[in-house]
Amino acid sequence: MRPIATTRMAAGIPTGRLAVWWVVASEIVIFGGLLVSYIMHRLARPEWGDHAANTNVWIGGFNTFVLLTSSLSAVLAHKAAVSGNGPKAAKLLYATFVGACTFVIVKAFEWSMEISHGYTISSNTFWSFYYTAAGLHALHVIAGAVIMLIVAQTAKRNLELHRVELIGIYWHFVDIVWIFLFPLLYIAK
Amino acid sequence: MAESIPADATHGHHDHHHTEPSFWSKYVFSTDHKMIAMQYMFTGMAMGLIGAFMAYAFRMQLAFPGISVPGYGTVNPGNYNALITNHGAIMIFWVAMPVLIAAFGNYLIPLMVGCDDMVFPKINRLSYQIFLLSAVVLIISLFVPGGGFGGAWTAYPPLSAKAEYSLTGAGSSIWLVAVALEFVAFLLGGINFVTTAMNSRAPGMKIFDIPIVVWTIVVASILFMASVGPLIAGAVMLFMDQRIGTAFFDPVKGGDPILWQHLFWFFGHPEVYVVLLPAMGITADIMCVFSRKKMFAYKTFLYTIFATGVLSFTVWAHHQFVAGIDPRMANIFTVTTLLISIPIAEMCFIYIATLYGGSIRLTTPMLWALAFVAEFLIGGVTGIFLGASGADIYFHDTYFVLAHFHYTFFPIAIIGTFAGFTYWFPKMFGKMMNETLGKIHFWGTIIPFNCIFIPLFMLGAAGQNRRLYSFQHYPELAGQGMQDLRIFATVSLLVMLAFQLVFFYNCFISWKKKQKDAGPNPWKANTLEWSAESPPPHGNWPELPTVYRGPYEYSVPGREEDYFPQNVPG
Amino acid sequence: MSEHAEHAEHEINYVKVWAILLGLLVVSILGPFLGIKAVTLITAFGIAIVKAYLVAKNFMHLNIEPRYAVYLLVTMLVFMFLLFAGSAPDIMKHEGRNWVKPIVHAEAQAPAHH
Numbered sequence: 001m002r003p004i005a006t007t008r009m010a011a012g013i014p015t016g017r018l019a020v021w022w023v024v025a026s027e028i029v030i031f032g033g034l035l036v037s038y039i040m041h042r043l044a045r046p047e048w049g050d051h052a053a054n055t056n057v058w059i060g061g062f063n064t065f066v067l068l069t070s071s072l073s074a075v076l077a078h079k080a081a082v083s084g085n086g087p088k089a090a091k092l093l094y095a096t097f098v099g100a101c102t103f104v105i106v107k108a109f110e111w112s113m114e115i116s117h118g119y120t121i122s123s124n125t126f127w128s129f130y131y132t133a134a135g136l137h138a139l140h141v142i143a144g145a146v147i148m149l150i151v152a153q154t155a156k157r158n159l160e161l162h163r164v165e166l167i168g169i170y171w172h173f174v175d176i177v178w179i180f181l182f183p184l185l186y187i188a189k
Numbered sequence: 190m191a192e193s194i195p196a197d198a199t200h201g202h203h204d205h206h207h208t209e210p211s212f213w214s215k216y217v218f219s220t221d222h223k224m225i226a227m228q229y230m231f232t233g234m235a236m237g238l239i240g241a242f243m244a245y246a247f248r249m250q251l252a253f254p255g256i257s258v259p260g261y262g263t264v265n266p267g268n269y270n271a272l273i274t275n276h277g278a279i280m281i282f283w284v285a286m287p288v289l290i291a292a293f294g295n296y297l298i299p300l301m302v303g304c305d306d307m308v309f310p311k312i313n314r315l316s317y318q319i320f321l322l323s324a325v326v327l328i329i330s331l332f333v334p335g336g337g338f339g340g341a342w343t344a345y346p347p348l349s350a351k352a353e354y355s356l357t358g359a360g361s362s363i364w365l366v367a368v369a370l371e372f373v374a375f376l377l378g379g380i381n382f383v384t385t386a387m388n389s390r391a392p393g394m395k396i397f398d399i400p401i402v403v404w405t406i407v408v409a410s411i412l413f414m415a416s417v418g419p420l421i422a423g424a425v426m427l428f429m430d431q432r433i434g435t436a437f438f439d440p441v442k443g444g445d446p447i448l449w450q451h452l453f454w455f456f457g458h459p460e461v462y463v464v465l466l467p468a469m470g471i472t473a474d475i476m477c478v479f480s481r482k483k484m485f486a487y488k489t490f491l492y493t494i495f496a497t498g499v500l501s502f503t504v505w506a507h508h509q510f511v512a513g514i515d516p517r518m519a520n521i522f523t524v525t526t527l528l529i530s531i532p533i534a535e536m537c538f539i540y541i542a543t544l545y546g547g548s549i550r551l552t553t554p555m556l557w558a559l560a561f562v563a564e565f566l567i568g569g570v571t572g573i574f575l576g577a578s579g580a581d582i583y584f585h586d587t588y589f590v591l592a593h594f595h596y597t598f599f600p601i602a603i604i605g606t607f608a609g610f611t612y613w614f615p616k617m618f619g620k621m622m623n624e625t626l627g628k629i630h631f632w633g634t635i636i637p638f639n640c641i642f643i644p645l646f647m648l649g650a651a652g653q654n655r656r657l658y659s660f661q662h663y664p665e666l667a668g669q670g671m672q673d674l675r676i677f678a679t680v681s682l683l684v685m686l687a688f689q690l691v692f693f694y695n696c697f698i699s700w701k702k703k704q705k706d707a708g709p710n711p712w713k714a715n716t717l718e719w720s721a722e723s724p725p726p727h728g729n730w731p732e733l734p735t736v737y738r739g740p741y742e743y744s745v746p747g748r749e750e751d752y753f754p755q756n757v758p759g
Numbered sequence: 760m761s762e763h764a765e766h767a768e769h770e771i772n773y774v775k776v777w778a779i780l781l782g783l784l785v786v787s788i789l790g791p792f793l794g795i796k797a798v799t800l801i802t803a804f805g806i807a808i809v810k811a812y813l814v815a816k817n818f819m820h821l822n823i824e825p826r827y828a829v830y831l832l833v834t835m836l837v838f839m840f841l842l843f844a845g846s847a848p849d850i851m852k853h854e855g856r857n858w859v860k861p862i863v864h865a866e867a868q869a870p871a872h873h
Contacts, residue, residue, distance in 0.1 A: 003304065003305045003306035003307070003308070003310060003728075004304060004305050004389075004733060005299060005304035005305055005306050005307060005308045005385055005388075005389035006308045006309070006389075008304065008388050008389040008390070009388055010387065010388050010389065010390040010394075011387040011388045011825075011827075012825045013388075013824065013825060013828070015308045015309075015384050015388045015389070018384050018387060018388055019308070019309065019380050019384045021824075021828045021831060021832070022379075022380050022383055022384065022414065022831075023380065024832065025414065025415065025831050025832055025835050026376055026379075026414040026415070026417070026418060027418075028418070028832060028835040028836065028839070029414075029415055029416070029417070029418025029419060029835050029838060029839065030417075030418035030419075030421050030422055031418070031422075032418060032419070032835065032836070032838075032839035032842070033418045033419025033420070033421070033422035033423065033452060033455075033839070033842065034419075034422035034425075034426075035839075036419070036839055036842050036843045036846070037419075037422065037423075037426075037437075037448055037452065037850075039843070040448075040843065040846060040847050040850040040851050041850065041851075043851060044850070044851035044852070044853070045863070045866070045867070047866050047867065047869065057788060057791075058788075061784065061788045064784055065781065065784060068777060068780045068781060068784065068810075069777065071777075071814060071818055072773055072774065072776075072777040072818075074818070075773050075817075075818040076773055079773070121429070121433060121434075121435055122433060122434040122435050122436070124436075124442075124443065125435075125436060125437065125442075125443055125444060128426075128429070128435040128436065128437060129437075132425065132426065132429065132435075136422075136425065168818070168819075169819050172814050172815070172818045172819045173819075175814055175818075176810075176811045176814055176815065179807050179810045179811050179814070180807050180811065182787075182807070183787065183803035183804055183806075183807050187787065187788070187790070187791055187799065187802075187803040188799075188803060415834070415835060415838055416838075419842055440860065440861075440862070441862065442862065443860075443862040443863050443866065445849075445850055445860070445863075447846075447849045447850065448846070448849075448850050451842070451845065451846035451849065451850070452846075455842050455845070455846075502838055502841055503841065503845075505845065506845055513849075513855075513858060514848070514849050515848035515849060515852075515855075517848070518845065518848050518849070522845075
């Protein structure tokens with residue numbers, strides 16, 4: 001039973017979307033704190049370039065491609081939802097979900113390769129930041145994927161279609177974090 | 190269109206079919222903001238008792254070193270560190286925040302903006318459940334092998350990162366998990382407070398018609414959400430240093446302990462304004478009601494709230510003046526720290542100007558509100574000494590700091606809470622509290638409070654360091670004169686704790702009264718919550734109110750009544 | 760559905776934006792191969808900023824949201840810059856007048872690898 005409070009819009013945006021912007025804002029400072037710490041170290045320690053040389057820019061680039069494409073399917077899902085086509089929105093959300101899974105699987109493969117070469121989280125501080133930042137991001141990918149599934153299940157039946165946009169905004173934020181992680185961890189060598 | 194994040198089984202419809210809810214759905218699993226507020230209030234107060242017990246134990250040790258504290262046992266250095274660490278952490282994270290923000294915020298925001306609940310009731314319930322879990326985890330951390338974490342609430346590494354230093358390997362990590370869970374709970378809760386206040390206002394309630402207490406709780410939630418991120422990142426890093434051998438903060442392996450300090454205090458300083466602002470908001474509303482006067486300068490007060498919020502992000506390293514930071518940065522932080530005293534002083538001036546010429550009613554809530562300003566002023570003024578980096582070289586880590594922050598935190602967490610609780614008790618329970626008992630409790634708290642902490646200022650100025658379980662090994666601190674001050678402070682604490690029984694007795698007999706003698710508006714106040722029944726039913730009003738004016742229209746010329754509620758047309 | 764009436768959707772070609780993003784990705788990967796540090800920095804981080812802007816504008820529709828949403832997010836970024844400015848003098852240095860970070864100092868003095 002939804003309270004009347006949820007339906008009001010004194011601030012000009014529906015409450016769900018307003019809430020998602022606040023979520024994104026608080027996530028910016030969480031990732032921001034971690035990345036500012038990393039950037040301060042990275043700028044001050046040029047010798048980290050040697051450690052960073054061992055990350056694989058092709059795998060990183062592929063994962064960037066996967067996330068960008070999944071953002072495309074997420075926004076197309078939103079377009080479908082806006083026109084009232086729940087089943088199509090759900091299909092596109094499933095495609096985004098597949099993208100998320102691909103990202104995580106590729107990352108798992110990448111990490112096991114790096115660990116088998118001896119680059120573990122406690123090898124040195126560069127690798128600590130590498131695994132922590134990418135790991136925190138991956139956790140957000142997994143959480144987003146799960147929520148996406150739930151939203152898709154209801155959207156399929158043409159219910160709660162506004163949620164497609166909301167999970168989409170979260171997903172685009174996760175994409176943007178990776179857009180910055182990629183050069184920070186893979187290109188800056 | 191209706192929105193809420195977790196999937197809802199049924200669509201919204203607005204008449205609530207009353208099948209009588211079970212005990213579990215009414216009291217334990219409720220999504221009603223008022224019940225969730227009560228849950229936060231009682232959990233916060235229960236944790237307050239635990240924090241107070243810890244203070245009792247360590248103050249007994251300081252006054253009578255080496256004796257077995259009744260009800261606790263002997264306090265050795267390890268116990269002492271765990272007691273002070275958890276006293277601090279509990280009072281800030283599990284008492285001040287849940288009571289001032291979550292309890293008052295949950296209770297008041299929907300009522301004061303004129304809607305029927307928070308916008309996301311299920312997320313609201315989830316936030317309380319996570320909060321309760323965090324409290325349970327914290328208590329567990331006290332009883333694991335090795336004992337509770339003893340690295341101070343600031344948890345500086347390497348002490349907090351290495352079990353061979355802290356001697357509390359399990360306790361340290363579980364403590365961190367508890368704090369992290371508490372952060373998640375308040376991030377979730379904050380979304381509700383901010384979104385509800387922004388979006389769900391009653392028709393006619395414009396931006397400057399929002400009561401100050403709603404503004405302060407909302408701004409506090411925003412401050413929290415904007416500042417806690419770096420510490421969450423830092424806590425993850427510290428947890429990994431503790432458990433899996435990373436070296437983010439370990440200088441031996443190339444890490445930097447000062448990084449933790451920056452991440453911690455970047456949050457830690459805004460955090461004190463997170464708890465301060467709601468207390469100031471409660472005080473502001475109470476003062477207007479009991480001086481029958483409109484607030485002296487509502488818009489100015491509002492802008493100073495925003496200014497305080499923004500400035501609070503620019504002062505954090507004043508906690509690190511003697512940690513070895515760049516002295517040029519210390520200069521900058523001195524300037525910003527001294528600057529931030531200006532908006533807060535401004536708010537105190539506005540309080541005084543509001544009272545001036547008012548028809549003052551010295552009810553119990555008003556006494557608490559007045560005491561808040563008086564005591565907080567002492568705290569604030571002593572902060573000026575500490576904010577100057579030169580003076581801080583002497584004062585850092587002495588009891589002067591401790592007395593300063595108790596003269597700020599105690600008004601915030603204790604005085605502010607009692608002010609709000611005694612003021613809104615009639616709304617929450619439909620019954621008036623006993624005024625005589627209220628006043629006895631008031632004086633029995635305020636006088637001993639000063640008797641505890643003024644000696645601590647003196648001890649701090651004389652050079653007594655913090656976080657030491659005994660001063661008997663330091664000849665310059667072990668003199669009888671100083672020990673007398675410690676004993677005096679401890680005895681005052683015992684007196685203050687004893688007087689809290691008066692409060693609990695008052696709560697109990699007032700709650701237990703047969704007659705609901707409060708009525709909807711016993712204080713003759715203007716804000717919307719006073720137009721609902723006492724206590725308000727589920728949904729708050731049968732018909733949601735419309736707003737016609739601001740919240741502080743008291744003693745309006747030409748009106749017979751000296752108040753003009755927001756929802757009365759005309 | 761009516762909530763989107765106020766949400767005037769410009770006809771953004773999402774696939775075209777995606778194609779631009781992919782093109783930028785390719786440039787950013789190839790940039791370092793030129794070997795010029797300045798170019799690498801611009802292609803890596805300059806392009807990251809552009810990509811983020813494109814996603815924020817076109818996919819998150821921040822250009823048609825009420826302005827305060829943008830102000831909120833930008834304010835968070837400003838706070839992160841504040842954190843950097845306040846901490847960098849301590850974190851980024853490995854020695855001062857009276858102190859040194861031994862491990863970091865040693866690594867910095869080690870002969871350059873590239």
